[in-house]
Amino acid sequence: MSGPSHSLRSPLGRARGLGSAKEGLHHWWMQRLTSLALIPLAMWFVVSLIGLRQSDWEQYTLWISNPINATVMILFLGVTFHHAQSGMQVVLEDYVSSHGTRIASIVAVKFICYALAALSIVSVLIVAFGV
Amino acid sequence: MTHAAKSPARPLSPHLQVYRLPLAAWLSISHRAAGIGLTLGTLLLTWWLAAAAYGPDAYALFSDFISSALGLLILFGFSVALFFHLCNGIRHLLWDAGKNFSIETTKRTNIYVIAGTVVLTAIAWLIAYL
Numbered sequence: 079m080s081g082p083s084h085s086l087r088s089p090l091g092r093a094r095g096l097g098s099a100k101e102g103l104h105h106w107w108m109q110r111l112t113s114l115a116l117i118p119l120a121m122w123f124v125v126s127l128i129g130l131r132q133s134d135w136e137q138y139t140l141w142i143s144n145p146i147n148a149t150v151m152i153l154f155l156g157v158t159f160h161h162a163q164s165g166m167q168v169v170l171e172d173y174v175s176s177h178g179t180r181i182a183s184i185v186a187v188k189f190i191c192y193a194l195a196a197l198s199i200v201s202v203l204i205v206a207f208g209v
Numbered sequence: 210m211t212h213a214a215k216s217p218a219r220p221l222s223p224h225l226q227v228y229r230l231p232l233a234a235w236l237s238i239s240h241r242a243a244g245i246g247l248t249l250g251t252l253l254l255t256w257w258l259a260a261a262a263y264g265p266d267a268y269a270l271f272s273d274f275i276s277s278a279l280g281l282l283i284l285f286g287f288s289v290a291l292f293f294h295l296c297n298g299i300r301h302l303l304w305d306a307g308k309n310f311s312i313e314t315t316k317r318t319n320i321y322v323i324a325g326t327v328v329l330t331a332i333a334w335l336i337a338y339l
Contacts, residue, residue: 110305113298120295124288128337134323135268138261155258162248170220198255201262 081162104166112161126151139205148206152199159195163188232319240297244292250287289330296325 085092096102126147130138138182144146174180214305217280257275273280274280300318309318 092271110302116298117295120291121279124291124333128333131337134272135261138268143262155254158251158254160243162251165241165244166248169245187248191251194255196237196252198251198258201258203260206264 092105103141105167109161109164109168112157112164115157116161119150119157122150123154129171139163139208142202142205143208148202155195155198155202157190163191166191233315236297236322240301243294244295246290247288247294250283250290253287254282284327285330285334288333289326292329292333293322293326295321296329314333 088153094102126141130141133156140157142151167184170180174183252273257271260271275284300309300322309315
């Protein structure tokens with residue numbers, strides 16, 4: 079109908095870059111932000127796992143009671159689960175062709191990811207606080 | 210002009226069944242596969258942390274599983290997926306920043322990603338078991 083030079087979008091709308099979904103590049107940006115954060119966090123996680131490989135419950139409890147370890151672990155968990163649900167959303171959007179199944183699977187994956195995030199973070203806090 | 214009289218029989222479009230995927234395409238689909246695998250792996254991560262919250266017995270149960278042959282195999286797969294997703298993810302971030310797009314550079318970074326995955330996996334397991 080209208081050529082590329084006759085956009086109905088206002089200059090302000092274009093500057094905000096939010097598009098018809100009113101989200102703009104928030105999802106894309108969060109994926110990149112969480113990726114960046116996960117570079118050091120994932121390396122820390124691997125090093126920690128190597129350090130904990132022979133640990134029993136007492137040694138793990140002592141380790142996670144350290145405020146720095148508990149803090150970084152909780153950051154790692156929060157960012158990991160956010161990254162996982164946003165990555166899985168893109169995969170499901172690309173490969174599940176039926177609209178209903180696609181929406182249902184995305185919602186299910188998000189709910190499961192946030193449930194696992196809550197459970198794992200609460201578990202860290204319980205042990206760290208020695209409850 | 211010595212134009213070839215007849216061209217070899219080629220598919221009209223690159224279809225997955227007849228098109229030989231370039232290495233970069235294999236790494237691209239592997240990035241998603243690794244991401245799905247790592248997401249599944251968070252179940253194991255949550256089991257570990259929750260077991261610790263439930264107490265020594267639950268923690269010992271998890272320890273027994275993860276140090277079994279099956280547990281170690283899963284852990285090894287998890288480490289390969291993690292290091293690959295990490296290395297290839299860094300390449301994706303550089304692509305997002307508008308760098309390294311040429312075919313020659315991509316062929317080189319393909320090798321960096323694979324080498325990085327192998328080296329990091331080897332280092333992690335050597336430190337853990339030497």
